[in-house]
Amino acid sequence: MNPALRKLLRKADPDRADVEALLRDLDFPLVDGTDVTFVFRGKADAVYLRCWIAGLDTAQPFQALAGTDLWATTIELPKGSRIEYKFEVVSHGNKELILDPLNDVVARDPFGANSVCQAAGYERPEWTLHDPQAREGSLQSRKIESSVFRESREVDVYLPATFRKNRRYPLLVVHDGVDYLRYAELKIVLDNLTHRLEMHPVIVALIQSPDRLKEYSGDNRHARFLVEDLLPFMNDTFPLMDSADSRCIMGASFGGVAALHAAWRYPEHFGSLLLQSGSFAFSDIGRHQRGPVFDPVVRFMNEFREHPGRPADRVFMSCGMYESLIYENRSLVPHLQSKGVELRFEEARDAHNWENWRDRLRIGLSWVLPGPAWMVYE
Amino acid sequence: MNPEAPLRLLLGPQRPVVNFDSALARSGIGDGPIGVISAAWQEAEGDIDGMQRLVKNPLSDLHLYQKTEALFAADTRLHEAYRQRQERLKEQQRLYRLRLRQLKIAARVILRAEGEPSVVAAERRHAISQLRALDQHHLRQVDKIHARFDKGFNVDCHDLLADHTTSLAEALSQFETLLITGGNVVVLMNRLRLFGLGPQLRRKNIVAWSAGAMVLADRIVLFHERMPQGRRDAEIMCRGMAIVPDTVLLPNASGRLKLRDSLRIGLFGRRFSPADCVTLDNGSYLLFEGGNLRESEAARRMTRNGKFKRIRAA
Numbered sequence: 001m002n003p004a005l006r007k008l009l010r011k012a013d014p015d016r017a018d019v020e021a022l023l024r025d026l027d028f029p030l031v032d033g034t035d036v037t038f039v040f041r042g043k044a045d046a047v048y049l050r051c052w053i054a055g056l057d058t059a060q061p062f063q064a065l066a067g068t069d070l071w072a073t074t075i076e077l078p079k080g081s082r083i084e085y086k087f088e089v090v091s092h093g094n095k096e097l098i099l100d101p102l103n104d105v106v107a108r109d110p111f112g113a114n115s116v117c118q119a120a121g122y123e124r125p126e127w128t129l130h131d132p133q134a135r136e137g138s139l140q141s142r143k144i145e146s147s148v149f150r151e152s153r154e155v156d157v158y159l160p161a162t163f164r165k166n167r168r169y170p171l172l173v174v175h176d177g178v179d180y181l182r183y184a185e186l187k188i189v190l191d192n193l194t195h196r197l198e199m200h201p202v203i204v205a206l207i208q209s210p211d212r213l214k215e216y217s218g219d220n221r222h223a224r225f226l227v228e229d230l231l232p233f234m235n236d237t238f239p240l241m242d243s244a245d246s247r248c249i250m251g252a253s254f255g256g257v258a259a260l261h262a263a264w265r266y267p268e269h270f271g272s273l274l275l276q277s278g279s280f281a282f283s284d285i286g287r288h289q290r291g292p293v294f295d296p297v298v299r300f301m302n303e304f305r306e307h308p309g310r311p312a313d314r315v316f317m318s319c320g321m322y323e324s325l326i327y328e329n330r331s332l333v334p335h336l337q338s339k340g341v342e343l344r345f346e347e348a349r350d351a352h353n354w355e356n357w358r359d360r361l362r363i364g365l366s367w368v369l370p371g372p373a374w375m376v377y378e
Numbered sequence: 379m380n381p382e383a384p385l386r387l388l389l390g391p392q393r394p395v396v397n398f399d400s401a402l403a404r405s406g407i408g409d410g411p412i413g414v415i416s417a418a419w420q421e422a423e424g425d426i427d428g429m430q431r432l433v434k435n436p437l438s439d440l441h442l443y444q445k446t447e448a449l450f451a452a453d454t455r456l457h458e459a460y461r462q463r464q465e466r467l468k469e470q471q472r473l474y475r476l477r478l479r480q481l482k483i484a485a486r487v488i489l490r491a492e493g494e495p496s497v498v499a500a501e502r503r504h505a506i507s508q509l510r511a512l513d514q515h516h517l518r519q520v521d522k523i524h525a526r527f528d529k530g531f532n533v534d535c536h537d538l539l540a541d542h543t544t545s546l547a548e549a550l551s552q553f554e555t556l557l558i559t560g561g562n563v564v565v566l567m568n569r570l571r572l573f574g575l576g577p578q579l580r581r582k583n584i585v586a587w588s589a590g591a592m593v594l595a596d597r598i599v600l601f602h603e604r605m606p607q608g609r610r611d612a613e614i615m616c617r618g619m620a621i622v623p624d625t626v627l628l629p630n631a632s633g634r635l636k637l638r639d640s641l642r643i644g645l646f647g648r649r650f651s652p653a654d655c656v657t658l659d660n661g662s663y664l665l666f667e668g669g670n671l672r673e674s675e676a677a678r679r680m681t682r683n684g685k686f687k688r689i690r691a692a
Contacts, residue, residue, distance in 0.1 A: 162421060166451070198606055344607070366607040374602050374610065376418075377588040377629040378391050378560045 001074055002030040002037045009065055019068055028102035029117050034078060036117055038062070039102060040071040044089045047071045050097065051085035051117075053322040053351055059088060079121035081349040082356070083322065084114035107355045109183050116355070127192045127362055128185050134195035135161030139187065144233045148225040155230065157238070158187065158204035160194050168239050169203045170246035170369055173226065175216060175255030177206020183354035189361045197373040199365045203238050205230060213293050216251070216258035218300025223262040227269055245271035245313065248368045252276035252357045257297050263311035264304055272314040272368040276357040280328040301328075310339045316367040317343065318360040320350040379408075379554045379583055383668025386594065386622055389587035390662035390676075391560060391630050398557070398587060399432035401663050404673075407583050409434045413553035417442035417569045418561025418589045429557075437557070440549055442569040445542050453538050456531055460572075463527040467616075470523060474516040475613060481509050482611045482645075489641055509649050513614050517597070520616045524571070543573050550578050560588025560629065563600070567593050567616065576619050584621065588629035591658060595627050596620040599650065602634045609636075612646060622666065624653045631657035640684025647680035655680040656689065664689065 008014050008022055023041065030037040040047045040062060047062035062071035077083065084107050086097045099106060100115035107116050118124075137160045143152045156177055160169070180186040186206075193199040207230065209215045215222040226249070234240060247270045249259040256278025263270045281294045282301035288294060315336055319329035326347070333345050344367050350356035379385075387405050389398055412435045416423045423443040430437045450457035485505040491498055531539070550556070556579065558566070566589050570576065584594065592598050595618040603609035628635070636642060647655050656664070656679055663675040671691045678686040 164421075362606050366605065370605070370607060372562060373605055374600055375564045375615075376562050377592060378393065 001072070002026075002032050002035075005030065005037065005039070005065075005072065009067070011067075014067055019070060023102060028100065031077075031118075031120050033120060034076050035074050036077045036119060037072055037074040038085075038087075038100065038117075040087055040089070040100075041069055041102070042071075042089070043069065044071065044091050045093075046090040047073075048088040048090075049073050049075070049085055050088050051083050051351075053083055054324040054326065055322065062087075077117070077119040078349055079119060081117075081119035081322075082122045082359075083117045083119075083351060084353050084355075085117060086114055107183075107353060109354050110179055114353070119349075122349075125359055125362065127196070128189060128358055130188055131192050131195065134191045136191050137161045137163070137187065137194070139181075142233075142237070144229055146225055146229045148221050148229055153225075153229075154208070155233075156181070156206040156208075157234075158190060158202075158206065159238075160201035160203070161191065162194070162201050163203075165239060168241045170200055170248065171231075171234055171238075171240050172202050172204045172369065173230065173247070173249045173259075174204055174206045175249070175251030175258050176208060176212065176253075177204070178208045179354065180252075180357075181206065184358035184361065186358075186361070189358065189365070193362060193365055193371065197371045197376050198362065199371040200369045201371075202369055203234070203240060205234055212254055212258075214296075216254035217293070217296040218257060218261045219296065220265065222258055223265040226262045227266045231269065243271070244269055248272040248274060250274035250276070250364075250368075251278075252354075253352065254279050254297070256280070257300070260304070260311060261300055264309060267309060267311050270312055273312045273316070274364045274368050275315065275317045276360060276364070277319045277323055277325055277352050278317070278329060278332070279325060280332050281325075282328065282331075305335060308335050308339055310341060311336075313342060314368055315341050315343045316346075316364040318346040318348065318357070318364060320352060320356045321347050322349065322351040325352065380668070381581060384581065385555075385583040386664075386666040387583075387585040388591040388594070388622065388627065388658060388662075388664040388666070388677075389585070390658035390660050391588050393660065395660055396432065397661055397663065398429070398585060401665075402433055402435070402585055405585070405665055407435075407555050407585070410554055411436040411438060411552065412555045412557050412585070413550060414439045414557045414559070415442055415566070415570075415590070416559045416561070417446075418559055418563065418566035419443070420562060420565055435555075438553075440546065442546070442573065443565070445546070446569050446572060449538055449542055453536060456536055456539060459527060459531050463523060464568075466523045467520065470516070470519050471613065471615070474512070474519075475611075477512055478509075478611055478613065481505075481512055485509055485645060486641065489645060506645070506648050509645075513649070516614055517617060524616070539572075546573050546575065547578060550575070550582075553582065555583040555585065558584065558586040558590030558593070560590055563589035563592050563598060564615065566590065567598060567618070570619065576621075579619060580621055588658065591622075591627045591629065593618050594621040595625050595653075596623050597626060597650075597653070599626045599628075601628065601646075603636050603642075604634055612649075623669075626650045626653050626655045627658055628655060629658045630660070632659050637686065642684070643680055643686075644682060644684030647684070648682050651682070657686065 038049050049060040060073050062073040089096050103115045105116040106113045140157050142155050146153050194201050249270050251259040256275040280301050281290050281298050288298045319326050336343050414437050424439040426437050488501050488505040598615045598618045600615050601612040662677040664677050665673040674689045677689045679689050
């Protein structure tokens with residue numbers, strides 16, 4: 001337990017002022033080496049830490065601290081870890097999931113927000129923050145009339161700050177593109193990495209599906225949409241390099257499945273892939289345990305594992321060690337390498353969330369779309 | 379200026395500390411006008427107001443980059459041929475890199491190997507000679523690609539290219555001294571080559587930093603071991619202007635190389651010998667007069683055993 005908290009509890013009768021001083025003076029959760037103590041103050045019948053980390057209990061009980069209205073629980077977190085969590089507060093039979101009231105660090109995602117615990121050694125990478133020196137690229141919205149889906153689809157397009165009509169650029173297609181902008185600071189990262197010459201100036205097509213769990217699960221229609229609708233539209237509208245090695249598809253979670261599936265179906269169209277925490281569920285025998293939404297994913301992945309082909313020349317993969325998907329992601333690495341794919345795989349002490357994906361973008365983007373830093377000597 | 383012994387002032391990056399102004403003042407180049415080649419800055423070419431505030435010499439940019447852009451816009455056949463040449467060079471570089479990677483891995487393993495000294499020594503020598511042979515082969519292939527382009531596209535058959543080359547020659551004749559900035563070394567070298575500026579540069583005093591200095595060597599070696607996507611083995615890109623011969627210039631070596639890895643550094647030095655591999659970090663200063671080193675500050679030379687030796691004028 002944290003020394004300050006222990007000292008407080010040693011007092012025979014800690015008063016309200018002692019508790020308030022402690023809460024005011026310390027940063028929560030309390031990080032002491034690899035021990036992290038979460039504290040909740042308030043009336044409750046029970047309190048649990050909910051953090052959805054593979055390998056830890058999904059609900060870690062808090063203990064009421066005698067003589068106070070504080071509750072606490074301590075877990076061990078290896079250095080460099082970053083986890084997202086909520087408190088589950090049980091009161092009069094009601095369960096409520098809340099953010100940690102003592103912690104201002106919050107991560108947002110399409111489902112809301114989580115509190116963030118940054119263990120010893122974790123620091124948010126500075127290249128994910130706005131750099132006033134970096135010139136900003138621009139975003140524009142376009143509509144594509146999709147012959148595959150028979151409806152119009154919106155695509156946001158990022159142009160680098162140095163964009164010129166008489167230059168040609170590589171194309172990066174991003175699944176869940178709007179989410180990447182909102183929750184993984186993709187625009188800031190693109191601006192910064194381009195400014196630092198770490199990635200090639202690139203035109204980015206940010207796509208968003210109205211039914212991602214279906215369309216991103218190994219759906220042939222989606223792969224056709226990319227090749228028959230999106231690529232011709234982008235080629236007609238923007239000055240793009242005209243070769244597979246200057247096209248990359250990226251995605252996280254089911255977006256990773258969609259990227260791999262499209263490249264597998266149409267290997268001659270895409271030279272590189274950036275796959276983050278891909279939901280690459282498969283079964284060697286019997287039925288998988290992940291629920292019906294994964295059925296098409298497992299069908300695709302089983303077929304892929306049987307006949308992987310060579311979906312791209314260059315692949316970057318990342319996955320959090322605290323995700324249940326780490327096993328599937330690790331399993332994919334030798335499959336791709338055995339086909340001669342130039343592959344880089346990064347594991348992080350993080351879980352299935354947007355900030356994990358954000359923090360891996362520098363290595364990933366500079367791996368699939370290396371910038372001119374190699375040639376620039378200022 | 380002594381035309382038999384022009385001055386070559388080579389500097390490291392101008393960040394965080396600028397030293398081209400003080401270096402220029404102590405070099406003996408004088409206060410005359412200076413022609414600037416800032417093509418390596420690409421779109422920012424010609425943005426020299428900040429530099430002008432630091433020196434008395436009137437500075438005038440030669441706008442090589444912009445002239446090339448205008449030339450390509452007007453002569454699409456030349457532009458297309460140039461683009462095809464660049465694609466061929468890219469492909470050549472890619473294949474060279476594939477072979478280089480394997481030879482470098484083997485060479486590093488052999489350099490670490492223990493055993494009967496005479497046996498190991500022979501294998502080490504051969505491992506390095508294979509690297510050098512590959513580098514030589516690559517240079518010859520690159521030369522061929524350039525020769526093929528030059529044969530089809532030279533000033534004799536392209537009026538616009540001839541016009542630009544003539545006007546640049548006239549502009550250059552007004553200056554005894556040229557200043558070549560750092561930036562993208564590939565862009566810079568390609569522009570110097572396109573307009574055939576080598577012979578004229580040879581007769582001038584030259585102040586150059588980073589990429590500007592690299593193009594003056596006889597070989598341009600690209601290097602960066604600290605990129606976020608991982609380190610990459612040093613590669614020869616092409617021949618340079620050979621104005622500073624027998625030297626491989628390494629700007630910002632402390633930021634780009636793992637200088638404490640004596641095995642890698644030793645291999646680097648031996649691979650490119652007999653050329654001297656010379657670091658040009660921020661604050662470095664090397665002044666040659668007629669090919670002889672007159673003054674130096676903070677520049678270091680790689681040794682065969684992976685160490686560094688400060689360079690001193692004789």
